Amino acid sequence: MTFLPRQHTKIVMRPRGGLNVAEITRYEVNCAILAAARVSTKEGIHDIICPNIQPNIIVVSTPSRQPLGCQNSQHQISAY
Numbered sequence: 001m002t003f004l005p006r007q008h009t010k011i012v013m014r015p016r017g018g019l020n021v022a023e024i025t026r027y028e029v030n031c032a033i034l035a036a037a038r039v040s041t042k043e044g045i046h047d048i049i050c051p052n053i054q055p056n057i058i059v060v061s062t063p064s065r066q067p068l069g070c071q072n073s074q075h076q077i078s079a080y
Contacts, residue, residue, distance in 0.1 A: 004048060004061040011060040022053040029058060 004010060015021060029051050034044045048061040
């Protein structure tokens with residue numbers, strides 16, 4: 001996996017509904033996540049999105065501490 005800056009907030013996403021991360025391109029993953037979060041390409045330029053094929057997860061590393069906006073509501077993110 002790509003180096004992720006220590007000061008970034010990391011978000012681990014586990015796809016549901018049979019989505020296999022190995023079967024989609026990294027570009028498709030990036031576009032889908034930015035669109036779902038309603039983040040423009042310009043705003044998401046510093047985000048690092050890493051599909052991890054073996055455990056079928058996606059890790060997003062971002063310097064932003066803004067709440068995640070998705071489906072017309074705001075979601076706080078917990079980092080651990």
